Amino acid sequence: MNGTNLASIxxxxxxxxxxxxxRAETARELLDQAxxxxxxxxxxxxxxxxxxxxxxxxxxxxxxxxxVFSKNGAEDETKSITFFLSPxxxxxxxxxxxxxxxxxxxxxxxxxxxxxVRRITSTARRQSFQGSDFSYADLELFDEIPDWxxxxxxxxxxxxxxxxxxxDTATIELVPRGKDVEYARIVVWLARGDxxxxxxxxxxxxxxxxxxxxxxxxxxxxxxxxxxxxxMVNEKKGTRTILELSGxxxxxxxxxxxxxxxxxxxxxxx
Amino acid sequence: xxxxxxxxxxxxxSADAYTLPLPWGDRRIDAxxxxxxxxxxxxDRGTARQRPLGRARLRxxxxxxxxxxxxxxxxxxxxxxxxxxDRAGAFDFxxxxxxxxxSLDVEEARLDLTVPNLDVSAGIQKxxxxxxxxxxxxxxxxxxxxxxxxxxDEDERKIGVxxxxxxxxxxxxxxxxxxRDLKLTGVWLPLVVPFRFxxxxxxxxxxxxxxxxxxRSGGVVVSNHVDFRNAEVxxxxxxxxxxxxxxxxxASGADFSLYYxxxxxxxxxxxxxxxxxxxxxxxxxxxxxxxxxxxxxxxFDRIRAAGADLAYAVFxxxxxxxxxxxxxRLFPRSIRDVIESREVGPVDPAMLRPDVExxxxxxxxxxxxxxxxxxxxxxxxxxxxxxxxxxxxxxxxVLHNHESLLVSDRETRFGLTLRRSFLADGLEAELExxxxxxxxxxxxxxxxxxxxxxGIDVRLGFVAIEGHEQxxxxxxxxxxxxxxxxxxxF
Numbered sequence: 001m002n003g004t005n006l007a008s009i010x011x012x013x014x015x016x017x018x019x020x021x022x023r024a025e026t027a028r029e030l031l032d033q034a035x036x037x038x039x040x041x042x043x044x045x046x047x048x049x050x051x052x053x054x055x056x057x058x059x060x061x062x063x064x065x066x067x068v069f070s071k072n073g074a075e076d077e078t079k080s081i082t083f084f085l086s087p088x089x090x091x092x093x094x095x096x097x098x099x100x101x102x103x104x105x106x107x108x109x110x111x112x113x114x115x116x117v118r119r120i121t122s123t124a125r126r127q128s129f130q131g132s133d134f135s136y137a138d139l140e141l142f143d144e145i146p147d148w149x150x151x152x153x154x155x156x157x158x159x160x161x162x163x164x165x166x167x168d169t170a171t172i173e174l175v176p177r178g179k180d181v182e183y184a185r186i187v188v189w190l191a192r193g194d195x196x197x198x199x200x201x202x203x204x205x206x207x208x209x210x211x212x213x214x215x216x217x218x219x220x221x222x223x224x225x226x227x228x229x230x231x232m233v234n235e236k237k238g239t240r241t242i243l244e245l246s247g248x249x250x251x252x253x254x255x256x257x258x259x260x261x262x263x264x265x266x267x268x269x270x
Numbered sequence: 271x272x273x274x275x276x277x278x279x280x281x282x283x284s285a286d287a288y289t290l291p292l293p294w295g296d297r298r299i300d301a302x303x304x305x306x307x308x309x310x311x312x313x314d315r316g317t318a319r320q321r322p323l324g325r326a327r328l329r330x331x332x333x334x335x336x337x338x339x340x341x342x343x344x345x346x347x348x349x350x351x352x353x354x355x356d357r358a359g360a361f362d363f364x365x366x367x368x369x370x371x372x373s374l375d376v377e378e379a380r381l382d383l384t385v386p387n388l389d390v391s392a393g394i395q396k397x398x399x400x401x402x403x404x405x406x407x408x409x410x411x412x413x414x415x416x417x418x419x420x421x422x423d424e425d426e427r428k429i430g431v432x433x434x435x436x437x438x439x440x441x442x443x444x445x446x447x448x449x450r451d452l453k454l455t456g457v458w459l460p461l462v463v464p465f466r467f468x469x470x471x472x473x474x475x476x477x478x479x480x481x482x483x484x485x486r487s488g489g490v491v492v493s494n495h496v497d498f499r500n501a502e503v504x505x506x507x508x509x510x511x512x513x514x515x516x517x518x519x520x521a522s523g524a525d526f527s528l529y530y531x532x533x534x535x536x537x538x539x540x541x542x543x544x545x546x547x548x549x550x551x552x553x554x555x556x557x558x559x560x561x562x563x564x565x566x567x568x569x570f571d572r573i574r575a576a577g578a579d580l581a582y583a584v585f586x587x588x589x590x591x592x593x594x595x596x597x598x599r600l601f602p603r604s605i606r607d608v609i610e611s612r613e614v615g616p617v618d619p620a621m622l623r624p625d626v627e628x629x630x631x632x633x634x635x636x637x638x639x640x641x642x643x644x645x646x647x648x649x650x651x652x653x654x655x656x657x658x659x660x661x662x663x664x665x666x667x668v669l670h671n672h673e674s675l676l677v678s679d680r681e682t683r684f685g686l687t688l689r690r691s692f693l694a695d696g697l698e699a700e701l702e703x704x705x706x707x708x709x710x711x712x713x714x715x716x717x718x719x720x721x722x723x724x725g726i727d728v729r730l731g732f733v734a735i736e737g738h739e740q741x742x743x744x745x746x747x748x749x750x751x752x753x754x755x756x757x758x759x760f
Contacts, residue, residue, distance in 0.1 A: 056694055062724055087724035088759035091302055104583055106523065113425055115398040119525050119581035120651075121588045127656060131695030239694065260451055262389070262439060 027155035027172040034195045035146050041224055043250035045071040049085075050245050054132055057238035063087065064130055069269055071254050076101035079259035083267055094264040110264045117261050132241040133211060133232040137182060142200070145174070145188070152179055158187065164198045165216065167191050183210065194218075194225050209235045222250040303328040306757040308350070308421070310473075313750040318473040320418075323350030329378075339382045343430075348372035351417045353471045363432070365500045366464040366568040377430045389437040394430040397457070399516060399529065400592055401579040403685065405664050407594035407645035408529040408577040411457060411514060413465040413536040418474060420715065420733050421753065429466065434458045440519075449526075452519040459512035462504045462534045464568055470498045477745045478604040478676065479540060481564055487614040491554075492546065493561045494609065501541075501567040504534065510572075524582040529594065531575040539600040541569040542637040546614045548630050550622040558622060560614060562632065569638060571600045577645075586652055590662075593646035600638040601668060602676045604740060608637045642669045649685070660687040677742060678708035696721045704743070711737025711744035729755040 052064040063086065070080035077100055084093040092112035099105045110117045129136055144152075159171040169189040176183070185203035190196075200213040211234050215227035230243040258269050308323040329343040348371055355371035362368065380393030400406025404424060412428040419427060440452035468475045481496045504510040512533020519526060544564045551559040577594030613633040622628055649662025666681040686703040702715040717731030732752045737744025 054694055056696075062694070062696070062721075088302055088304075089721075089725065089727065103523065104586075106520075106583065108525075113423060115396060115425060119401070119583060119588050119590070121583045121586050121653070127653065128694065131691070256442070262453070266384070 027157040027170075028150060030157070030170055030172065030190055030195075031146070031148070031155055034190065037195060038146050042072065043222070043224065045069070045250065045252060045254040047247065047249045047252060047254070048245055049247045050243055052130065052132060053242040053244075055240050055242070062131070064090070064132075069254060069258055071256075071259065073256070079256070081259050081263055081269070092267055094267060096259060096261070096264045098259070108261065108264060110261075110267075112267075117264060133234040133237075133239055134241060138202075138211070138232075141181060141183075141186075145186070148174070151177065153177055153186075161192070162189065164189050164191075167198055168193065169198050196225050196227070211235065219248075221248045224250060299330065299332040301328065301330045302760060304757055304759045306755055308753060308755040310418075310421070310751050310753045312473070313752070314748045317748050318353060318471060318475075320351055320473050321349040321353070324348045325350070327377075334381075337384050339384070341378055341380050341382060342376075343378040345375045345377055345426075346372065347375070351468055351472045351474060353469075361429075361466070363461055363463045364503055366467045367469060367498060367500050368466060369469045377428075379430075387439045387441070389435075389439075391433075391435045393432065395433050395435065396425065396428045396430050397433075397435075398425075399514075399527070401525070401527070401581045401590045402592045402647045402649060402664070403590075403651075403660055403662050403687070405647060405683075405685075406579075407592055407596075407647065408516075408527070408531075408575070408579060410531045410533075410536055410573075410575060411459065411512075413463055414538075415466040416474060416538060417466070417468050417472070420713070421731075429463060431459060431463045432461050434460075449519040449521040452517070455516045455518070457514045457516075459514070459533055461506050462510055462512070462570060463536075464503055464570065465536060465538045467498075467538060467540075467568065470496070473749060474746070477748075478606055478740065479566055481606060481609045485610050485612070487560070487612055490556055490558060490560050490614065490617070492612075492614055493559075494564055495561065496564045496566060498566045501569065504570055510534070524580055526581075527579050529575070529577040529579075531573070533572065535571050535573045535599055537599070539569045539571060539602060539638050540566055540605065542566055542605055542608050542634060544609070544612060544632045544634055546630050546632045547627040548615075548617050548622055549627045550619065550624045552624075557619060558617060560617070560630070561627075562612075562614070564609060566605060569600065571598065571638075571640065573598050587650045588652070589648075589650040591646075591648040593644065596643045596645060598640055599643050600640055601643075601671075602638050603635070603674065604676055605637055607674075608634055611635060639671070639673045639675060641671050643667060644669065651687075656690055658687070658689040660689075661685070676740075680708065681742070682707040706737065706741060706743060709738050709741030709744060711735070711741045711747075713743055725759045727757050727759075729753075729757070731755075 047069050049065070049067050052066070054062045054064070065085040067083045067085060068080060070078065072078050077098065080097050082095040084090040094110035096108040097105055107120050108117050109120050127136060128134070129139065153174040153176045156173045157170060158173050162169050162171050169191050172188050172190060174186040174188065176186070183202040184205040185207060187201040188197050189199040191198050196218060198215055201209060202211040204210050211232060214231045217229040218225050218227050220226070226248055228245045228248070231240060233240040263269050303326065305326045310320045312319060325345060325347045327343065327345045332340045334340055350371070352369055352371040356369040358372045359370050360374040360376070361370065376394060378394055378396060380391050380395045383390040397411040398409065399411065400409040411433070412431055414427040415422070415429060435455060435457045437453055437455040440454070442450045470480070481494050484491050484493045486492070512531070514529070514531040514533065517528045542564060544562050546560055546562045548558050548560045550557060574597045575594045577592065579590070579592035581588060581590045615630055617630050644667040647662060647664035649660065651658065651660035662685040664683045664685070666677055668675065668677065668679045671679050684705045687700065689698065689700045691698050698719045700717050704713040706712070714734045715731065717729055719727050719729040721727045734750050735743060735747050737747055739745055739747060
């Protein structure tokens with residue numbers, strides 16, 4: 001599993017902020033153009049706070065707050081460190097990941113109750129991230145979709161123009177080919193103005209809707225259109241997860257010393 | 271209804287409420303803690319009972335300057351394992367037997383100085399060295415409390431010790447083949463701090479340290495009076511201070527550490543002393559009454575240890591291994607065996623009078639034997655589906671031993687942990703198991719924890735112990751118990 005996944009939930013906004021104007025007529029052209037823009041604008045590092053509201057099928061809410069730092073390094077290596085801020089039972093927990101392109105990721109967990117840094121293995125892909133409606137595989141999927149080629153998925157322009165919360169979008173259907181993706185069909189709504197993704201729907205092999213992701217409250221941070229509110233609804237379980245992002249900063253020059261056991265134990269970066 | 275009431279009580283208390291700006295600059299003070307109530311119900315009515323435990327822990331951290339920080343933690347307890355507490359008060363660093371309730375324990379009180387490539391911590395602190403689960407051969411810096419060692423967490427069992435710790439961080443070398451994240455830690459322990467042991471009337475006082483009311487010695491029935499008492503800790507001087515060094519880093523995808531320790535062993539060891547008194551009693555079988563006064567007390571022993579550990583993730587699992595060579599560790603015998611093999615006398619009946627007791631010689635074999643040993647363990651954990659599985663083996667190899675000890679010369683223990691969450695992490699089910707191959711004993715500890723709401727959880731658990739009564743944990747086989755714990759974290 002890609003170790004950037006935990007960071008991905010925070011950087012989701014960046015990963016799908018596929019900027020650039022578009023006059024393309026086909027789904028593939030739209031996606032390729034968005035991919036090029038995304039690569040050009042990919043930040044070197046990111047700092048972000050995230051409030052996660054988990055609502056179960058009975059409507060009972062639970063809240064998690066985390067702070068994430070991540071950095072793209074040399075040779076496709078990505079480092080991230082995550083601090084859990086609340087609730088009290090996870091406060092002080094830290095997670096450090098070094099993602100490598102050629103081997104399994106290195107991951108460490110700091111548990112303040114044990115005062116011990118534990119080496120851990122990459123989490124099972126289809127397990128829920130912190131009890132949310134995002135699985136680790138979902139985060140990996142959102143990371144990968146912009147990089148998909150025709151060999152990875154068949155892309156069809158379903159609707160060239162569709163209004164999503166007042167934004168003109170193109171609706172594109174993706175059918176993964178031969179990839180280890182748990183969804184048989186993925187539909188994305190790509191904004192024509194800034195090429196950001198505004199909605200994603202995930203369908204199973206029976207073509208029934210499993211999850212729906214809405215992205216909203218877009219703000220431009222350091223030239224990157226960044227959604228500050230994401231809502232994932234699990235249609236099958238009747239649960240939903242709302243992510244509210246704050247304090248988003250890019251390209252602050254985070255050093256490698258941020259992504260170490262020392263920072264993990266201290267519980268902060270400064 | 272309970273959740274709604276709790277929400278009303280605690281709803282106003284968010285984590286942010288405990289982060290306050292300090293009057294100087296932009297530095298901050300933060301605090302968190304927990305309050306818990308635990309009730310234990312023993313299955314066997316013949317074992318010592320335990321009162322409900324109320325316990326509160328408060329941790330406070332404060333940035334004094336941009337580089338200097340204070341960290342402190344105190345725990346207050348009332349009830350629990352003490353049955354007839356001597357008094358209320360604060361725990362000290364001088365005694366193993368401290369029968370306090372209510373009690374206050376200063377677990378940490380230290381200053382942390384952070385400068386580039388160097389951390390310095392001075393004050394009362396806890397360390398967590400080693401990579402194995404629960405039992406780490408190289409985690410030798412903090413003694414532990416043995417009041418309720420199966421239910422208390424690892425950090426709750428540890429006693430904070432006065433120490434000076436310095437960690438230097440070595441900048442990474444440009445070569446990708448060189449170790450990364452290298453750090454060297456030196457720790458100085460100026461005081462010998464004893465482990466804390468339950469009193470004789472408590473639930474977890476070891477049955478093998480109990481002595482029968484009467485035993486036979488040379489055909490004579492000896493009545494025993496046993497007293498568990500404290501012993502003087504070694505002098506607080508430079509010669510008795512301890513020191514430890516750890517070099518840790520990351521190389522070829524693996525975390526590694528090397529350790530060296532020279533100081534007093536933090537593990538528990540008990541010794542025994544006995545006196546015997548005789549007087550003439552024409553009505554008794556041999557015409558003599560003999561009684562013995564036995565004292566059980568902690569003993570402190572200096573050891574040296576060198577070890578290493580390694581952790582590596584491969585094929586979706588994390589593998590861990592750790593070992594230490596220990597020089598001069600005290601290994602216990604069963605105190606009951608020591609007393610039952612005691613030799614009293616010779617007693618010359620002609621010297622005895624009915625109205626006067628005469629002290630007679632007593633010969634005891636030592637209650638502990640000093641041996642070198644190798645402590646090692648290896649294990650791994652992984653996720654199978656949604657279930658976390660951890661397997662571990664630990665072994666103690668006592669070197670060059672021909673004596674009968676409480677542990678065998680190769681004491682092997684297997685541990686298993688299964689854990690799975692349900693209801694979006696709101697319910698966690700866990701099973702911990704331990705099996706000792708020699709002496710044969712087993713412990714099973716299933717439990718479920720349910721989050722009533724953020725910050726409040728309730729746990730139900732059961733501890734089942736089986737095994738030979740002369741074994742390390744089998745001696746507690748009458749101590750099966752169920753428990754409930756309600757905890758509020760803030």
